[in-house]
Amino acid sequence: MMLIPCPWCGHRDAAEFAYLGEPSPRPDPSTATPEQWRGYLYLRDNVAGPVTERWYHRMGCRRRLLVERDTTTNEVRPHRSLVEEES
Amino acid sequence: MDDTTAVARSAISPAPPETVVAGWAVSGRRSTGALTLTDVSPLAKVAVRAGVDGAMSRALDVPFGRISRDVGALDGADAGLLVVGSGPGEWLVLGAPGAQATISERLGRLAERSTPGASADSGELVTVVDLTHGRALMRLTGPAAADLLARECAVDLTDAACPDGSALRTAVAGLATDIVRDDRDGTPSYLLHCERSSGQYLFDALLDAGTDLGVDVDGFTLTDPRGEPRATAHS
Numbered sequence: 001m002m003l004i005p006c007p008w009c010g011h012r013d014a015a016e017f018a019y020l021g022e023p024s025p026r027p028d029p030s031t032a033t034p035e036q037w038r039g040y041l042y043l044r045d046n047v048a049g050p051v052t053e054r055w056y057h058r059m060g061c062r063r064r065l066l067v068e069r070d071t072t073t074n075e076v077r078p079h080r081s082l083v084e085e086e087s
Numbered sequence: 088m089d090d091t092t093a094v095a096r097s098a099i100s101p102a103p104p105e106t107v108v109a110g111w112a113v114s115g116r117r118s119t120g121a122l123t124l125t126d127v128s129p130l131a132k133v134a135v136r137a138g139v140d141g142a143m144s145r146a147l148d149v150p151f152g153r154i155s156r157d158v159g160a161l162d163g164a165d166a167g168l169l170v171v172g173s174g175p176g177e178w179l180v181l182g183a184p185g186a187q188a189t190i191s192e193r194l195g196r197l198a199e200r201s202t203p204g205a206s207a208d209s210g211e212l213v214t215v216v217d218l219t220h221g222r223a224l225m226r227l228t229g230p231a232a233a234d235l236l237a238r239e240c241a242v243d244l245t246d247a248a249c250p251d252g253s254a255l256r257t258a259v260a261g262l263a264t265d266i267v268r269d270d271r272d273g274t275p276s277y278l279l280h281c282e283r284s285s286g287q288y289l290f291d292a293l294l295d296a297g298t299d300l301g302v303d304v305d306g307f308t309l310t311d312p313r314g315e316p317r318a319t320a321h322s
Contacts, residue, residue, distance in 0.1 A: 001241075008151065008174075008175050009255065009256075009257075012241075012242070012257065013241045013258070015258065016257060016258050058263065059256065059257060059258045059262075059263040060174075060255075060256050060257060060263075061151075061174050061175050061256065062174060062177075063175060
C-alpha cells in the first residue's frame, strides 16, 4: 500500500487518489507548434528517481495536490508548495 | 384518497415491516441489538460550498473535520440541526425530515448577510443545494461500530484519531463516503453519507461485514431514541 500525504486529510491510501501525472506548463495555443502540443500532451520524462507529481484526492477533500515521489522506491513526500493553487 | 398519497423512498429497501414516517417509506423494525444500522435517509440534507476562508465560512464557524449542533448564525433553526464540515469549503447540513426548504432558505439568507454587496465579479460564490433525495444516509451505532467500519475503511477510527464530533471523507467499501462521528448517549455512533445510487450497496456491505458482530437493522423513527431531530416543527 502506498500512502499519499494530503495536506488537508493527512496520510491516505493511494487508492483514494487519482494520478494526474507530472505537472507541465500548457503552451500558448495561439503560438504553439504541433511538435510542442505533441510534447505537452504525450511526452513524459519518466525519470528514475525523485519526481514531482500531481494527484487528485477524489475520495477525500477533492483537492489537487503536489507530492514528490521517488519512482524507484515509491517513497512519497509532501511537495514544498503543499497545495497547488486552484485554477 | 390515502392510497394515492405520494411517499418518498430512500435508496435503501426498508426491512419489513414497512411503514410511513414523515412522508417516507421506512422500516418499522425495532432492534434491541448492541450494534444497529439504521437508514436515516429521510433526514434533510443540504450541501453548502463557499470559500475556505471566506465570509460564509466564518459565519458558519464549523471547520473542516468537525461538526456542530449549535450554529448561532442559522438563527431560529430548530434544535437538532447538524452542521458538518465535510470538506475544505464544503458543509453538509442535516435536519428533520421535510426541513430542507427551510434550511436552504436560512442558509441563503445567511450567505446574503455574510457577503453584503457581493456581485458576480467581486463577491464570494456560495452555493446551497438540497441533496435530500440524491444521497443516502445511514447511522451505525454500538460499542463495536468502529470495529465494523475498520473492516471496510482504511482510516484510523480510534478515539484518539477520530473522537466524537469528527468528520472526514474517505473510501468505505470502495465508495467515497462522509463519515461523521456523532455519539448517542455515550455510545459510539457514525453517520455515513454517500451517493444515493451506492446506498443499498453500502448498507448491505456493512451488514455483510458485521454478521459476526451481530449488526442488526433498526427502523427509522421520529420519537428520538437516538436523538434524531424531530419533524413536528415542519410538518
